Structure formats: structure tokens, C-alpha cells
Amino acid sequence: MCGICGVVGTRPAAPVIFEALRRLEYRGYDSAGIATLVDGQIERRRAAGKLDNLERVLEAAPLAGTTGIGHTRWATHGVPNETNAHPHSAGQVTIVHNGIIENFEALRAELEAKGRVFLSDTDTETVAHLLDQYVSDGLPPREAAFATLRRLEGAYAIAMIFADHDDMLIGARHGAPLAVGFGDGEMFLGSDSLALAPLARRIAYLEDGDWCVLTRAGAQFYDERGEAVERPIQQVALIAGQVGKDGYRHYMEKELHEHPVAIGQTLQRMIDPATRRVVLPELPFDPESLPRVSITACGSAFFAGFVGRYWLEALARLPVDIDVASEMRYRNPPLTPGGVGLLISQSGETADTLGTLRSLRAAGQHIMSVLNVEHSTMGRESDVVLGMVAGPEISVASTKAFTAQLTVLAALSVAFARARGLIDAAGEQALVASLLDVPSRATEVFAQGDAIRAMAAIVAEARDVLYLGRGICYPIAQEGALKLKEITYIHAEAYAAGEMKHGPISLIDRSVPIVAICPSTILFDKTVSNLQEARARGGRILAFTDAIGAERLRGIAEVIVVMPDVDPFVAPILYAIPVQVLAYEVALLKGTDVDQPRNLAKSVTVE
Known part of the structure; x- marks a missing residue:
């Protein structure tokens, strides 16, 4: 959450920072601002709302200077307005900040007692005043920054500039990510490599x-004790062109259409085409004797993990626990010695998942992560990284990263099943063949656009929507409900279909559409029975199924999206796509902001 960019260079800084903030806007869009050094003095431009508002401010009052910092905000302390927008200034210093300073109230009281006057409601302004207090007391910027950092409690990434110090930019991180980009006679700070990729091909991570x-x-890098350290510099392959809309109306629409590529590229990484076997990195444990797997993640990644639980239990006969990371890290569950903590994150910076990683490691678990950004903090702290190849995902609502996560987990389950002697070479090749079939089948889903739009017209008129699935399709129902909530603001809930009669059936009437994920190969008869119970009470049934299922559901379902036939093993990957497309089509009808839904940010780096 929140995006940070800084530059110390030779060209005008404000345009460089603004374009980097464009690439970071998925991290927050409550307000934005830029500050630069102009003739030794710091000047700021800020605006509430999205970057377009800041752009108009900059057009009316341009910023000179070759050193500066910028920020796009997801509000934590203080309402989203210009006063609370970053950068925050105090005396001779200006800073931007991502995270939460947990002891800011005590620090603020201390500073107010010294006569400091605060203008905003943010915790960030407290850091600016503390930093300036040390500068006013006579400390040089470097020493003042270190003294300030030692007083802070909580999670943060901070960039700082100082009046009369045009050739200096200081950055710091504790819990929230920050990267350094190396240019030609210029240096950069950024919240992630996506911001820095067009500016620098060499990046170091704090x-x-x-x-x-x-x-x-x-x-020059320093550790938390203030001692000089070296940090590895890595080449970045990402190019700026990868993050454009390429003619699509929204990033989400583009990323939906990239499902087949994301799945295919991920399979290419994990499967040997010659032997049709799954290839894993070197493991620090033996899958055959593995006692237990503990899966944890947040949001859509949690639902991917839920599907992974079904696969690992059914194929590899592994005991699996699964928790949302914000609960697992505080639940203190008993863990089996020698077990594996399996963590799933698109960004690799999700605060709750990262915190859970550290608690699992402290409990003696091996750490395996499924990540889209392999050089992220989670990647660097994992024993094994299973990298998906989804490419940049800019829309806040996760799409192609979700199916790429499922693809990794499916391949992992096959590999573990083979290693544990539960399938032979022929069985592995058959399952791999079904996985390799998914990209081409995924392209066929988009031919069902008319049927999905017919569904969307019904859903768009509803205040409440129920999603139903059974077995391994239940987490896909949960993913569909989440997507609808995220980008349309329609209340939606997902249930295991067999649970309807245990309470939720009382919600059903003619105004409540029921979206069913029900391939004919997965507990279909039982699901049909549940749908008939709902229809008897006035429910409007909208079904995703295959050709065989469609025949059975005629007369029960009002709208049917006929999906390609696939092996039931890979059905969750395929059926994830149309439930996301449905949410997108409903959002178009509702006129909501598809890529940047209210109150949400892409990378949740605060608790």
C-alpha cells in the first residue's frame, strides 16, 4: 500500500517521479504529491484523489529541480485530502512514507511539548518533525536520519530529502518494501521494481x-545498527511496455485476456516438455516423508491455497492445514516438526503473509513460497520459491495471478504425489497432459462472452448474490464472490452448496441470483439437488458448467455458460476465468472504477 518514488539525478525530477507514480498507482489512489529541491529549498505539489488531479496541479505550477520524492497514498491515518497528502514537510526536511508508525502518538506529544505545530492527522508528519528536530539540534542529515529511525516502531518505507542538500536522498525500510535503482549518473528509490524498471536496469533491495x-x-547501505553493508545488485528484465493497456479499456480486461499466456508460461517453467514430468527446484526436505503442509495467504491467494489443499490431500495424501495469514500469525497453532509452510502471494510483500512466514520459520517449518515477484522480501526469506510467470498485474483485483497460482499448486501436487509413490510415471504424464491442455481451453472461455453478459445483466440489478460450489469448486465460488464485491460493490457470499439448507437458504427469493460453479464431473448430482432446492424457493440460477451439465440444467438454470470439457483435475483453473469475467462485465454495467475500486490497494504492506 502507498507507492514511493525518489530520484537524485541530472534531469528534471518531477516528470520522472510522476511517471513512476503512474506505475505505482495500483498501490493507492487517495491522494498524491511530489516534492523537489529548487535552489536549495524544498517545494511541494499535492492533490487529493487520483494522479490526474496532481497532473493538473503540476501543469498549473510546474516543479523544477533534479532531486525529489513522490508518493501515491492509500490512507491509514487521516482522511484522504490534500492536507494529509504526502510529501510531508517540517522545517528543513520533507518525507514520504508507506506503512504505519505505531508509536506516533507518543512521539507527537513529545514534539508538541517542544513547540512543534502539526498541520495534518497523519503519523507521517510526526516522522518529519522528529527528523527536523534532530537536524535543528545540529545533526547532519545522515546522523539525523539514523537517530530518527531508531525511535520509530511499526512498519515503514521512507524517503527523505533535505534543504540545501541537492545531492542526497535517504531511504529506509522496516517491514515495507523499498528498492534502489542504479542509473547513469542518477539514482532512484521505489516501492518495487515495476516503478524502477524503465529507469534502471540494475536494482538492489533493502x-x-x-x-x-x-x-x-x-x-551506501547501512543495517539497523548503522553499520555499512553490501547488498547484491540484480539485473531487471522487465520493460515498461509490459505495463500498458495495449488497446483494452482497462488493465483488468487486458489481464483477463492474459490468462492463457500466464498459465502457459508458468507451465513452461514447471514442466519438462521431453519427459512430461514436473520439475521442482532443489528441496531441503523429502516429500516422501513430509508430515504436514500449512498453507497461508490473503485474499484471492488464500482461495488458490484452498484449492491447493484439495489437490495435495487427494493426490499426495498429505495432511494440510490452511488459514488466512492475518489469523494464522496470531493463532499459534501446533505445528508438526519437519513440516512445510506453503505461502502464496502475488507481490511477495503482503504484510500478514510475510509475518506468518517468519512465525512459521521460528517454529521450525521449512518455507516454500508461490510468488509472482521472486526477488521480493518473501522470496529472499524462503527456502524454496515456486515462481509463477504471470507478468505485471496492475489492476487491483487479481486475475491472471490467481490462475497462475493454481497452476503452480496443481503441478506441485502432481510432483509430490509422484515422489510419495501415489502415482506412477504414466499417471504423472496423464495429469501433466491435462495441465498442458488448459491454455488452449482457456482461450475458448472468451467465446462465451454473450452468455456471460446475459448473466451480468441479471447480477447488476441485484443487491445480494449467492455463489455456490461443491468440493474443489467451492473455493472458485469464493473467488467469484470476492471479485464481485471488490469491483462492483454488490454484496456477495459464497457457500459450499450442501450448506444452503443449513441456514443461507432463508435468504433466497426472486431478487437473489445464485451463481453456480458446477462442472458435470465434480459432485454434480448433489449440486443439482441443491440448485433445485434454491429454484423451488424462487432463486434465479446462473450456471457455469460443461456440455453434459448444460443438458441436465436446462429448465433449472436461467442462464448457462457452457465451458470447454476438461479433466476434473484442472477444472478449478479453467472455471476461475469466467467468474472473474462475470464480475468485470457487471462492473461495466454498474459504471464502477474497474482497475481502482474504492478503499482497496494492490499490495497490502500494512496490517
Whole structure:
């Protein structure tokens, strides 16, 4: 949450920072701002709302200067307005900040007692005043920054500039990500590599507790004790063109159409085409003797993990626990020695998932992560990284990353089943063949656009929607309900279909559409029985099924989307696509902001 960019260079800083903020806007769009050094003094431009508002401010009052910082905000402390927008200034310093300073109230009271006057409601302004207090007391910027950081409690990524120090930019991280980009006679700070990729091909990542001093000549890194350290510099392959809309109306629409590519590229990484076997990285444990797997994630990644639980239990006969990360990290569950913590995250920076990773490691678990950003904090702290190849995902609502996560988990389940002697070479090849069939079948889903839009017309008129699935399709129903809530603001809930008669059936009337995920191969007869119970009470049934299922559901379902025939093993990957497309089509009818839904941000780096 919140996007940070900073530059110390030779060209005008404000345009460079603004374009980087464009690439970071998925992290927050409550307000935005830029500050630069102009003739030794700091000037700011800020605006509430999205970056378009800041752009108009900059057009009316441009910013000069070659050193500066910028920020796009997801509000934590203080309402989203210009006063609370970053950057925040105090005396001779200006900062931007991502995260939450947990002891800001005590620090603010201390500073107010010294006569400091606060203008905003943010915790960030407290950091600016504390930093300026040390500068006013005579400390040079480097020492003042270190003294300030030692007083802060909580999670943060911070960038700082100082009046009369044009060739200096200081960054720090504790819990929230921050990267350093190396240019030609210029240096950059950014919340992630996506912001920096068009600016620098070489990037170093700050470790937790690190801080850095950037000048045009390079970077000096320090650890939390203030001791100079070295951090590895990595080449970045990402190019700016990968993050455009390519003619689509929204990033989400583009990313929906990239499902087949994301699935296919991920399979290419995990499967040997010659032997049709799953290839895993070197493991620090033996799958054959593995006692238990503990899966944890947040949001859509949690539902991917839920599907993974079904696969690992059914194929590899592994005991599996699964929890949302925000609960697992505080639940203190008993863990089996020698077990594996399996964590799933698109960004690899999700605060709750990262916190759970550390608690699992402290409990003696091996750490395996499924990530789209392999050099993220989670990637660096994992024993094994299973990298999906989804490419940049800009829309806040996860789409192609979800099916890529499912693809990794399916392949992992096959590999574990083979390693544990539960399938032979022929069985592995058959399952791999079904996985390799998914990309082409995924392209066929988009031919059902008319039927999905017919569904969307019904759903768009509803205040409440129920999603139903059974077995391994239940988590896909949960994913569908989440997507609808996220981008249309329609209340939706998902249930295991057999649970309807245990309470939720009382909600059903003619105004409540019921979206069913029901391929004919997965507990179909039982699902049909549940749908008939709902229809008898006035429910409007909207079904995703295959050709055989469609014949059975005629006369029960009002709208049917006929899906391609696939092996039931891979059905969850395929059926995830149309439930996401349905949410997108409903959002178009509702006129909501598809890519940047209210109150949400892409990478949740605060608790």
C-alpha cells in the first residue's frame, strides 16, 4: 500500500517521479504529491484523489529541480485530502512514507511539548518533525536520519530529502518494501521494481531494517545498527511496455485476456516438455516423508491455497492445514516438526503473509513460497520459491495471478504425489497432459462472452448474490464472490452448496441470483439437488458448467455458460476465468472504477 518514488539525478525530477507514480498507482489512489529541491529549498505539489488531479496541479505550477520524492497514498491515518497528502514537510526536511508508525502518538506529544505545530492527522508528519528536530539540534542529515529511525516502531518505507542538500536522498525500510535503482549518473528509490524498471536496469533491495544514502555517484547501505553493508545488485528484465493497456479499456480486461499466456508460461517453467514430468527446484526436505503442509495467504491467494489443499490431500495424501495469514500469525497453532509452510502471494510483500512466514520459520517449518515477484522480501526469506510467470498485474483485483497460482499448486501436487509413490510415471504424464491442455481451453472461455453478459445483466440489478460450489469448486465460488464485491460493490457470499439448507437458504427469493460453479464431473448430482432446492424457493440460477451439465440444467438454470470439457483435475483453473469475467462485465454495467475500486490497494504492506 502507498507507492514511493525518489530520484537524485541530472534531469528534471518531477516528470520522472510522476511517471513512476503512474506505475505505482495500483498501490493507492487517495491522494498524491511530489516534492523537489529548487535552489536549495524544498517545494511541494499535492492533490487529493487520483494522479490526474496532481497532473493538473503540476501543469498549473510546474516543479523544477533534479532531486525529489513522490508518493501515491492509500490512507491509514487521516482522511484522504490534500492536507494529509504526502510529501510531508517540517522545517528543513520533507518525507514520504508507506506503512504505519505505531508509536506516533507518543512521539507527537513529545514534539508538541517542544513547540512543534502539526498541520495534518497523519503519523507521517510526526516522522518529519522528529527528523527536523534532530537536524535543528545540529545533526547532519545522515546522523539525523539514523537517530530518527531508531525511535520509530511499526512498519515503514521512507524517503527523505533535505534543504540545501541537492545531492542526497535517504531511504529506509522496516517491514515495507523499498528498492534502489542504479542509473547513469542518477539514482532512484521505489516501492518495487515495476516503478524502477524503465529507469534502471540494475536494482538492489533493502533488507528489513536497512537504510541507504543515495547520491548521483551511487548508494551506501547501512543495517539497523548503522553499520555499512553490501547488498547484491540484480539485473531487471522487465520493460515498461509490459505495463500498458495495449488497446483494452482497462488493465483488468487486458489481464483477463492474459490468462492463457500466464498459465502457459508458468507451465513452461514447471514442466519438462521431453519427459512430461514436473520439475521442482532443489528441496531441503523429502516429500516422501513430509508430515504436514500449512498453507497461508490473503485474499484471492488464500482461495488458490484452498484449492491447493484439495489437490495435495487427494493426490499426495498429505495432511494440510490452511488459514488466512492475518489469523494464522496470531493463532499459534501446533505445528508438526519437519513440516512445510506453503505461502502464496502475488507481490511477495503482503504484510500478514510475510509475518506468518517468519512465525512459521521460528517454529521450525521449512518455507516454500508461490510468488509472482521472486526477488521480493518473501522470496529472499524462503527456502524454496515456486515462481509463477504471470507478468505485471496492475489492476487491483487479481486475475491472471490467481490462475497462475493454481497452476503452480496443481503441478506441485502432481510432483509430490509422484515422489510419495501415489502415482506412477504414466499417471504423472496423464495429469501433466491435462495441465498442458488448459491454455488452449482457456482461450475458448472468451467465446462465451454473450452468455456471460446475459448473466451480468441479471447480477447488476441485484443487491445480494449467492455463489455456490461443491468440493474443489467451492473455493472458485469464493473467488467469484470476492471479485464481485471488490469491483462492483454488490454484496456477495459464497457457500459450499450442501450448506444452503443449513441456514443461507432463508435468504433466497426472486431478487437473489445464485451463481453456480458446477462442472458435470465434480459432485454434480448433489449440486443439482441443491440448485433445485434454491429454484423451488424462487432463486434465479446462473450456471457455469460443461456440455453434459448444460443438458441436465436446462429448465433449472436461467442462464448457462457452457465451458470447454476438461479433466476434473484442472477444472478449478479453467472455471476461475469466467467468474472473474462475470464480475468485470457487471462492473461495466454498474459504471464502477474497474482497475481502482474504492478503499482497496494492490499490495497490502500494512496490517
